[in-house]
Amino acid sequence: MLLERGRAAEAVELLRDRLAGLIGHLDPDERLPSGLTVLLRAAVRVGDRQLADEMAAAVVQLDDQLLPLRLAGASEQQARRLFGAYAERTATVLGHCLPPHPAGEAPSWLYELVLRRKGVLAERQGSAWLRARQGAGVDPGLLDAVRELRRQVAVLDIGGVEGASIQAARREREVVERRLEEAETELYRAVAMAGARAGTQPGPAAPVEVGRLRGALGPQTVLIDLSTMYRPDGTLRYVAFFVHGAGGTVRYRDLGATAEVNGRLHTLIDGLAVPGAAGQGLPELVGPDDPLAPRIMVSPTGVWGMLPMCLLPGPDGRPLIDGHVVSSVPSARSVMHRAGGADIAGGADGAGGVRRAGDAVVLGDPDFDLDFGEQISFFLRSSYPRLPHTGAEAVEVAGRLGVAPVLRQTATRGALLGVHRPRVLHIASHGIFLDAINSRIEAAEPRVSVIRNVGGTAVTQDEVWAGQVGPVGAVGQVGAAGPAAEHRRRVRWLHTIGPAAQLSRSALLLAGCNAWLAGVATAGAVGTGILPASEFALLDLAGTELVVLSACSTGVGAVDYADGSLLGLRGAALAAGAACCVSSLWAVDDAATAGMMSTFYAQLDEGRDPAAALRQAQLALRASHPDPHHWAGWVAEGLSAV
Structure with a gap:
């Protein structure tokens, strides 16, 4: 309070002696590092640089001790909630300890603080982190349970629950998510215990100098x-x-x-x-x-x-x-x-390209419709057109990699989910980013409140409204059965209601997605015809050197404000174990993309790594299409193979 009123000197006098004797003591409630951060801010305002540096060092030391312990017993949702306080203190230390100039030299210890914080949460999101715990004293059944529950949450996020109200669908997802939180908490504690038996500290303890x-x-x-x-x-x-x-x-x-x-x-x-x-x-x-x-x-x-x-x-x-x-x-x-300490980039000219074998997987030109038009008699509110050039692209890429492409009706969710450690994974299709999240329609859906007598006390409890809605969110309407009503529900769920998880907002479209949107029944391998990033992260891409997401907006994601990372398909590919992922930042023309991909793979054949090959392909496309819209929206993320 004193600091906010401009009385920094009084804040220093009040806090200096009270906190000095507590430095070095662990405080699970984090009141001590928070108090030290206030003293750091006050010291900078009064110009006491020595005190400011001492408080910054104390805050960093405490947080370095506390963060691994807190993360060791936290589910992903819990980790995100608690990480915000650490991120805020890190930002405060950075801003108060860097010189007050627009640019200059940074103390190494200050940047090493960024090294220890940034990326900690993202490391645990995909199957690569889970696989790394196999054989390390952690129950494989627990790892499988976490993986399966994450998959179930992702499926419910995209498809909802057929015929149910928004509330009922969200409630079912919450039930599965609670089970997932319990399993993740058990898993992370087991990982910490296994580390203790091995004599290592829990959490991010690897040196990051x-x-x-x-x-x-x-x-x-x-x-x-x-x-x-x-x-x-x-x-x-x-x-x-x-x-x-x-x-x-x-x-x-x-x-x-x-x-x-x-x-x-x-x-x-x-x-x-x-x-x-x-x-x-x-x-x-x-x-x-x-x-x-x-x-x-x-x-x-x-x-x-x-x-x-x-x-x-x-x-x-x-x-x-x-x-x-x-x-x-x-x-x-x-x-x-x-x-692991090696030169990850190769030479300046990008030499040391991708070693490709016959185990690549190339999927393209999915049949989004699967003849659903024969099963309905109404106009669709939403559907996705075929991308004819993706077929030619997939055929050419597959030929270069020495494999047969997976095309049209066979380019399904099941086909992609069944991929196992390919050397290269190339997908040519539609990509989408779902903008809808926490919509007003969801908030306006009717709820049922019931007053119950609990131990002599009247308690009001919310219950799921059991009525169906058609379309989703139309208050007071009971949905009719049949493909038309289900079509309206699915379109509203996907594009108006939106997924609850940020990682589910970025997705690939595969065979049968239009059929599913039309409200018709689809086979198990087809499902929704939509694969969100939350499921993509669960693929087994260990040893995969390159993933190419040749589709619109596959590089777009939702910002995770807990640590500033981008949650989307390109990060999901790396979380699944891939070394490098090529993706797009906005809607791209499929004909121009097919030509650029041809140049990209030709550059790989000449020995360049993915980042260097992508640069050459972009420069070639810029020569014929100078507008940055056509060539600049591609990014290579991760490390080039060597």
Whole structure:
């Protein structure tokens, strides 16, 4: 309270002696690190740099001890709820301990704090993390239970419950989600116990020094790692850290207030998605004094993850793609985990490309309809057109990889879910991002309240409204049976109600999706014809060197404000175990995409790695289609195979 009233000196006098004797003691309620953070802010305001540095070190030490312990017994939902306080304290330490200049040198210990925090939650989302626990003293049945419950939640998120009200469908999902939380909590505790038996600490205890990161990057690569910080004036700002694999100091650059920058980035992204309206207002990510290298690897945060980094201007004003191979990674931690200290990028020219064998999987041109028109007698409110060029693309790519493509009626959910550790996985289809979430229709659906006598006390309890609705959310209507009513329900569920989980909002469309939307019954392998990122993350892609999501908006995701990561298909591919994923940031033309993919695979055949091959394919497409809308919206995320 004193600090908010501008009485920083009084806050220092009040807190200094009271907190000094408590430093070093673990506080499960996190009141001590919160109090130390307040003292840090007050010390900066009164100009006591020594006290500020002491409080920052104490906050970091406590959080480094507490965070692994808290995550060890938390489900994914619980982890997200508790991580926010750690992220806020991290941003406060960054903003109060970095020099007050727009750019300059950053202390290594300060950037190492980012290394220890960023990406911690994302590491546990997919099947790769689960597989890593197999054989480590954890019950395999528990791992399978978590995997299956995550799959059930994802299916309910997309398809709902046939014929049920929104409330009833959400309630069924909540029941499964509670079971999942219980299983995840049991799993993470088992992992912690197994670690204790092995003499290791729970949670993210691996060393994350800058020197180890430089060894993973190699001399030809610079990492630009984006994060957020609270400056002493209270503004939340973006900050970029520059780490060169060849050595030197860590540098930082203030990128501006998040509220202002987010607005500009959204406007820019919307413009890039429309032909002829792009290229204005590009932000400056690098300055004339920032170290660059032949290869630039960007670890974005928030909305930055949906921006084509290759299009941003370099120090000379030209797009970065003109002189650099530009790629993305979820976090610097992922670089160290994948590389194991090796040069992950290959040479400056991208040599060391993908080693391809006959175990690739190529899926394309799904039959979205599956002849559903013969089973209905009404016009559809929503459907997806065939993409004829995806068939030719799949045939050519499959020929290069020496396999038969999975096309038309066989390009189903079941076919993709059955994929097991292919060397390359290429999917040419529609991709969607579901904007609807927490809709007003859902909030307006009628609810039933019942008053019960519990121990002599009147208690009001909400119950699920059992009435069906047609269309979903039409208050007071009882839905009629039949494909037409089910069609309306499914369209409203998908496009108006929206999934409850952010990771389910990004999805691939496969064979039979139009048939499912039309309300007709589909075979088990077909299902909804929709595969969300939450299910994609559960694929077994261990050893997969490259995933190509050749479809619209497969690189778009929902921002996870707990840690700034992007939740979508491209991250799901890496969480499933793939080394690299190529995806798109907006709706792309399937004919132009087919041509670009042909060039991309030809470059792979010449020995370039995926990021370098994608750059060459984009430059070739730019030569014939200069508008950035056509060529800039592709991103290679992850590490190129060596």
